Amino acid sequence: xxxxxxxxxxxxxxxxxxPMIFAHGFGCDQNMWRYVVPAFSDTxxxxxxxxxxxxxxxxxxYDRDRYGSLDGYATxxxxxxxxxxxxxxxxxxxxxxxxxxxxxxxxxxxxxxxLVLVGPSPCYIDDEGYTGGFSRADIEELLESxxxxxxxxxxxxxxVIMANGDRPELGEELTNSFCRTDPEIARHxxxxxxxxxxxxxLSRVRTPALVLQCSSDAIATxxxxxxxxxxxxxxxxxxxxATGHCPNLSAPDETVRAMKDFLAAxxx
Amino acid sequence: MSSVPPTDDLDLGFVDRLVPAENAEDLYxxxxxxxxxxxxxxxxxxxxxxxxxxxxxxxQELVGRVRFADLLSAGGRIYHETHYAPLLSMQxxxxxxxxxxxxxxxxxxxxLVNSILVQxxxxxxxxxxxxxxxxxxxxxxxxxLLRAREHAESxxxxxxxxxxxxxxxxMPPSLPDIAGLDLGAAYRPAGRGDEVGGxxxxxxQTGSDDWAVVIGDVCGKGAQAAVVTALVRYTARAAAIRSxxxxxxxxxxxxxxxxxxxxxxxxxLYLRVRTAGGKAPRITFASxxxxxxxxxxGDSVSPVGExxxxxxxxxxxxxxxxxxxxxxxxxxxxYTDGLTEARRGEDLFGDERLxxxxxxxGGRGADEVAxxxxxxxxxxxxxxxxxxxxxxxxxxxxx
Numbered sequence: 001x002x003x004x005x006x007x008x009x010x011x012x013x014x015x016x017x018x019p020m021i022f023a024h025g026f027g028c029d030q031n032m033w034r035y036v037v038p039a040f041s042d043t044x045x046x047x048x049x050x051x052x053x054x055x056x057x058x059x060x061x062y063d064r065d066r067y068g069s070l071d072g073y074a075t076x077x078x079x080x081x082x083x084x085x086x087x088x089x090x091x092x093x094x095x096x097x098x099x100x101x102x103x104x105x106x107x108x109x110x111x112x113x114x115l116v117l118v119g120p121s122p123c124y125i126d127d128e129g130y131t132g133g134f135s136r137a138d139i140e141e142l143l144e145s146x147x148x149x150x151x152x153x154x155x156x157x158x159x160v161i162m163a164n165g166d167r168p169e170l171g172e173e174l175t176n177s178f179c180r181t182d183p184e185i186a187r188h189x190x191x192x193x194x195x196x197x198x199x200x201x202l203s204r205v206r207t208p209a210l211v212l213q214c215s216s217d218a219i220a221t222x223x224x225x226x227x228x229x230x231x232x233x234x235x236x237x238x239x240x241x242a243t244g245h246c247p248n249l250s251a252p253d254e255t256v257r258a259m260k261d262f263l264a265a266x267x268x
Numbered sequence: 269m270s271s272v273p274p275t276d277d278l279d280l281g282f283v284d285r286l287v288p289a290e291n292a293e294d295l296y297x298x299x300x301x302x303x304x305x306x307x308x309x310x311x312x313x314x315x316x317x318x319x320x321x322x323x324x325x326x327x328q329e330l331v332g333r334v335r336f337a338d339l340l341s342a343g344g345r346i347y348h349e350t351h352y353a354p355l356l357s358m359q360x361x362x363x364x365x366x367x368x369x370x371x372x373x374x375x376x377x378x379x380l381v382n383s384i385l386v387q388x389x390x391x392x393x394x395x396x397x398x399x400x401x402x403x404x405x406x407x408x409x410x411x412x413l414l415r416a417r418e419h420a421e422s423x424x425x426x427x428x429x430x431x432x433x434x435x436x437x438x439m440p441p442s443l444p445d446i447a448g449l450d451l452g453a454a455y456r457p458a459g460r461g462d463e464v465g466g467x468x469x470x471x472x473q474t475g476s477d478d479w480a481v482v483i484g485d486v487c488g489k490g491a492q493a494a495v496v497t498a499l500v501r502y503t504a505r506a507a508a509i510r511s512x513x514x515x516x517x518x519x520x521x522x523x524x525x526x527x528x529x530x531x532x533x534x535x536x537l538y539l540r541v542r543t544a545g546g547k548a549p550r551i552t553f554a555s556x557x558x559x560x561x562x563x564x565x566g567d568s569v570s571p572v573g574e575x576x577x578x579x580x581x582x583x584x585x586x587x588x589x590x591x592x593x594x595x596x597x598x599x600x601x602x603y604t605d606g607l608t609e610a611r612r613g614e615d616l617f618g619d620e621r622l623x624x625x626x627x628x629x630g631g632r633g634a635d636e637v638a639x640x641x642x643x644x645x646x647x648x649x650x651x652x653x654x655x656x657x658x659x660x661x662x663x664x665x666x667x
Contacts, residue, residue, distance in 0.1 A: 025350065026350050027349075027350030027351045027354060028350070028351065028354045028355070028358075031358055032354060032358075034358070095350070134342060134346075135342075137342075138342035138343055138346075139343070140343070141341050141342055141343025141344070141368075142342070142343035142344075142346045142347060143343070144343060145341075145343045145344055145346070145347040145366070145367065145368070146347070147414055148366035148378075148407065148410060149347070149351070149365060149366050178354070178355060178358055178359070179350075179351045179354060179355050194346070216309075216335075217349075218337055218345045218346070218348075218349055219345075219346060219349045219350070243309040243310070244309060244310070244349060244353055245349035245350070245353070246349070246353060246354050246357070249353070249354055249357040249358065250308065250309070250353070250357060250393075
């Protein structure tokens with residue numbers, strides 16, 4: 001099995017630099033990092049990839065059992081690290097991928113130097129004494145949203161999208177391609193993402209971690225971000241001025257600054 | 269297109285009175301779609317009357333106070349954050365996003381939303397302009413389409429399961445263990461396996477150290493073919509009790525087919541295999557219009573036997589028996605035409621490829637030979653078999 005092709009892995013930046021691997025969240029693909037990556041490519045060896053089922057990944061590698069929990073995605077991250085022989089890895093994960101990073105780092109702590117968790121939530125569903133922000137009914141509603149929006153997905157378009165997802169100049173028909181994939185996979189990934197509960201994994205993290213929290217985030221609220229920070233021993237918490245769930249797109253400068261401060265403090 | 273009436277006929281006075289009302293302000297406020305402008309963070313800074321009327325809010329309640337995403341259902345809000353906002357940021361526009369907006373009174377309006385991102389001269393996001401189309405009836409219809417698709421998918425799954433169950437019942441669940449004989453079989457249904465194929469094989473005992481191996485191909489597919497397949501299989505089993513001679517057994521199958529009526533005919537190869545007393549297996553066989561079995565002996569691979577006539581067509585088909593003995597390491601390869609007639613474009617898998625394959629792999633275990641050849645023919649068709657493929661291998665183990 002070719003991990004590099006399976007996960008559409010691309011390596012750039014400084015070849016002898018410390019590896020920095022970026023993991024995108026539910027919804028889109030590695031393009032989510034396009035405004036952040038340039039700030040690190042002089043210093044770091046940059047590794048970008050798509051989760052299986054997203055972007056330019058090999059859809060035929062999608063296995064409902066393997067990807068039936070975030071552990072399968074964490075295995076992929078570890079396999080990518082292994083295939084490229086990455087050590088002292090800086091793992092940058094957005095949204096659900098911050099938890100995938102947490103799982104990967106607890107399984108192979110020696111592999112990782114630090115974790116940057118952008119908008120993490122260990123559990124989206126409200127529970128006794130814990131406010132995740134959503135109910136099960138909300139998640140069902142999301143699945144319905146996915147259904148209504150995938151009417152635009154046609155199997156005839158799929159190969160074109162898959163082949164040209166990174167070339168928006170190819171025209172109108174590729175609109176929304178960054179965030180479009182097979183509807184069955186999207187539904188399943190949505191379920192796994194929003195119904196997972198990884199709260200118990202946080203306290204097992206031994207890797208230095210930064211929690212990057214937006215000021216007003218409908219998906220991962222400030223209180224959830226603080227919870228993650230409190231549960232991960234020795235983690236740092238930075239609340240950005242940025243609002244929304246994707247500071248990597250809406251406020252790349254502020255995101256980069258916070259990451260650099262954290263990484264400089266670790267290095268110094 | 270209808271033509272515009274000549275200007276002479278147009279009441280210019282009437283037009284003059286209408287045009288001032290069609291000013292930009294009124295076009296905006298009372299457009300047949302909702303308009304709204306927000307800051308890049310989603311805060312609403314301008315909204316038209318149409319949208320306010322749909323939503324039941326006053327301008328004061330929304331402008332400067334509420335973000336666009338706040339007006340969405342919880343599911344829609346997640347979709348907004350995970351798809352809509354990222355897309356808008358990456359490609360400067362999004363189109364035809366289906367969302368549910370929540371009115372002041374809590375009821376929903378299904379909408380289709382288009383947005384563009386207006387940037388400052390130095391490329392900083394400044395304003396998001398959004399148009400909102402009421403899609404209530406369209407969404408109803410789309411839900412019906414979705415339901416129809418789900419229904420179709422579950423029906424298809426049921427049919428496939430039925431086909432597979434039926435198919436399984438037409439083959440022996442496993443091959444018997446026969447002393448002094450190495451048996452192997454492989455089968456691959458056509459396409460995605462959602463239809464019962466006409467290929468079958470069977471192995472059963474007819475006496476002590478006396479066995480029958482049958483492989484056949486009933487024309488057609490589906491339930492009708494399955495009925496005939498079952499008929500052929502069980503007629504052969506019953507006939508084998510009355511006669512040991514393969515051509516006689518096939519003749520009784522022929523009678524059964526003709527009595528059954530219908531238009532189904534069938535090819536079959538019937539082998540009587542005797543393994544008495546640890547001696548080399550002796551095989552007597554007859555073919556009824558079926559591809560000749562290949563005898564594999566070291567590097568030599570060649571068809572053996574007489575072709576014979578199809579079953580289910582004429583009263584007394586001409587069939588003849590042949591005999592051979594399998595020395596240790598030799599094998600008889602029996603197959604259906606789905607194997608050699610596997611096609612890639614104009615290219616046929618053909619006898620020559622089969623012979624080459626058997627020459628290379630024929631010395632392996634019977635089960636491996638059967639599976640390798642069938643897999644190879646499926647791979648030749650890029651993974652989707654156009655016709656059923658069955659193969660049965662009878663081999664004399666090496667000493």
